[in-house]
Amino acid sequence: MEEKIPAWVDGKLTPVGKLEVHQKGLRHKAVSVFVVDGRRVLIQRRAAGKYHTPLLWANTCCTHPRWDEEPAACAVRRLREELGITGVFPAFADRVEYRAEVGNGLIEHELVDIFVAEAKPDLKVELNPDEVAEVRWVDLYDLSAEVLRNPERFTPWVRIYLTEHIDRIFGSGAVRGD
Numbered sequence: 001m002e003e004k005i006p007a008w009v010d011g012k013l014t015p016v017g018k019l020e021v022h023q024k025g026l027r028h029k030a031v032s033v034f035v036v037d038g039r040r041v042l043i044q045r046r047a048a049g050k051y052h053t054p055l056l057w058a059n060t061c062c063t064h065p066r067w068d069e070e071p072a073a074c075a076v077r078r079l080r081e082e083l084g085i086t087g088v089f090p091a092f093a094d095r096v097e098y099r100a101e102v103g104n105g106l107i108e109h110e111l112v113d114i115f116v117a118e119a120k121p122d123l124k125v126e127l128n129p130d131e132v133a134e135v136r137w138v139d140l141y142d143l144s145a146e147v148l149r150n151p152e153r154f155t156p157w158v159r160i161y162l163t164e165h166i167d168r169i170f171g172s173g174a175v176r177g178d
Helices: 018-024 071-083 140-149 156-164 166-170
Strands: 004-009 012-017 027-037 040-046 061-063 091-103 106-118 132-139
Touching: 004 018, 012 018, 018 106, 027 071, 027 166, 040 140, 061 071, 071 106, 071 132, 091 156, 091 166, 106 156, 106 166, 132 140, 140 156, 140 166, 156 166
Parallel strands: 027 106
Antiparallel strands: 004 012, 004 027, 027 040, 027 061, 040 132, 091 106
16 A cells, blocks of 8 residues: 655645545655764665655655654654664754656755754665665865755755755854854
């Protein structure tokens, strides 16, 4: 049975199949998490089998909440399911809405609750190969510059977050190191 996610149909929040949501470009709820260690950010490269944006770099974790699932609970669940990360406490940072084509005729039109979770340097990560091809830690300033230099290597949402909303997500002066 296909997973149903919260999407707006005729102005009403409704459980809709995930693929249908993306085929029709319906506005829907989403959750994104950035795990950080100081100025370093853990990013993931999406698995080759993902039905959109495979093998592109994304933030630590991004997903859709289940119907009636709170965003913070979704963030904790998906960190565990995708990356085996436990023991971090995602804090709400911002809410962003965007619309972007993600290939194969699919559209993400998301209202995203964005969370930031502080991690310790010895954070254990166990990749779910169905979700994640690889991860790496990168300085936020270097990541922002890399997104500008090579946008084709990154998911549309990461490009939007880091070019349009970086100060709102990470605090003003995040990239400058103030």
